[in-house]
Amino acid sequence: xxxxxxxxxxxxxxxxxxxxxxxxxxxxxxxxxxxxxxxxxxxxxxxxxxxxxxxxxxxxxxxxxxxxxxxxxxxxxxxxxxxxxxxxxxxxxxxxxxxxxxxxxxxxxxxxxxxxxxxxxxxxxxxxxxxxxxxxxxxxxxxxxxxxxxxxxxxxxxxxxxxxxxxxxxxxxxxxxxxxxxxxxxxxxxxxxxxxxxxxxxxxxxxxxxxxxxxxxxxxxxxxxxxxxxxxxxxxxxxxxxxxxxxxxxxxxxxxxxxxxxxx
Amino acid sequence: xxxxxxxxxxxxxxxxxxxxxxxxxxxxxxxxxxxxxxxxxxxxxxxxxxxxxxxxxxxxxxxxxxxx
Numbered sequence: 001x002x003x004x005x006x007x008x009x010x011x012x013x014x015x016x017x018x019x020x021x022x023x024x025x026x027x028x029x030x031x032x033x034x035x036x037x038x039x040x041x042x043x044x045x046x047x048x049x050x051x052x053x054x055x056x057x058x059x060x061x062x063x064x065x066x067x068x069x070x071x072x073x074x075x076x077x078x079x080x081x082x083x084x085x086x087x088x089x090x091x092x093x094x095x096x097x098x099x100x101x102x103x104x105x106x107x108x109x110x111x112x113x114x115x116x117x118x119x120x121x122x123x124x125x126x127x128x129x130x131x132x133x134x135x136x137x138x139x140x141x142x143x144x145x146x147x148x149x150x151x152x153x154x155x156x157x158x159x160x161x162x163x164x165x166x167x168x169x170x171x172x173x174x175x176x177x178x179x180x181x182x183x184x185x186x187x188x189x190x191x192x193x194x195x196x197x198x199x200x201x202x203x204x205x206x207x208x209x210x211x212x213x214x215x216x217x218x219x220x221x222x223x224x225x226x227x228x229x230x231x232x233x234x235x236x237x238x239x240x241x242x243x244x245x246x247x248x249x250x251x252x253x254x255x256x257x258x259x260x261x262x263x264x
Numbered sequence: 265x266x267x268x269x270x271x272x273x274x275x276x277x278x279x280x281x282x283x284x285x286x287x288x289x290x291x292x293x294x295x296x297x298x299x300x301x302x303x304x305x306x307x308x309x310x311x312x313x314x315x316x317x318x319x320x321x322x323x324x325x326x327x328x329x330x331x332x
Contacts, residue, residue, distance in 0.1 A: 049331025095299035
């Protein structure tokens with residue numbers, strides 16, 4: 001099967017994306033840095049959050065993202081209950097005129113791990129309300145199935161906690177999630193560097209969402225480009241079919257016809 | 265009358281609208297990426313100039329920030 005990178009689109013809820021890298025906008029030092037990183041990443045879907053208006057804030061994030069030509073994916077970051085997450089999603093729908101939402105319902109403020117029960121409740125309510133729900137979830141295959149059952153448009157398991165940069169702690173769970181669902185699987189937290197993103201794609205994820213790994217890198221623009229290439233490389237490698245792992249060597253040079261040199 | 269705007273007490277004229285609260289926050293009427301909740305319910309943009317706040321109303325005015 002030939003996999004052309006450019007023809008290999010990501011499809012979420014019927015919407016096509018040429019890039020399999022989603023970018024979080026949090027943590028960039030400036031809006032200029034953000035704009036440059038978006039361009040370097042090739043991302044077409046980027047997250048935004050809602051917070052209380054700060055009259056002293058300068059510059060318009062929405063204008064920057066408009067100019068970048070990206071689609072917005074509002075999140076519900078900071079919500080600890082289904083009720084708050086549902087209200088935040090509805091406010092985001094009003095603010096950004098989109099019914100897409102990256103649903104986050106956090107259960108613990110040190111690890112920022114998802115609260116599975118509240119997440120599922122919120123997902124069900126938002127799907128019923130007409131939202132396209134992309135839930136940030138643990139890497140639990142059973143929870144992923146439940147989220148699919150209530151009508152989510154994708155599942156977005158973590159590799160490790162948000163902003164931890166610890167990569168993919170349980171690749172086997174990601175494989176299980178991949179095997180059992182027809183939904184797009186987006187690795188959504190824990191990516192630290194390009195190899196983590198490539199591994200996610202090699203494991204069969206459909207896309208990777210990066211935020212801190214790019215925004216907090218010493219050179220966010222260079223890291224954005226690295227992530228773009230890593231996602232493409234991992235996707236190609238997945239399609240190409242890797243060789244099995246073996247304990248012992250298997251010669252790549254023919255073993256027949258080896259010359260015999262006799263020292264007399 | 266007193267209302268609460270983003271967690272702070274504010275004294276506004278009786279029958280004030282959300283639009284007048286936005287002005288307090290130096291937000292233009294056509295501000296993009298802004299949403300308003302009154303008493304934990306979304307107030308659609310189309311009602312900002314017509315809906316009247318009641319005493320003690322809790323108003324949350326939110327806008328886009330970098331995140332996630």
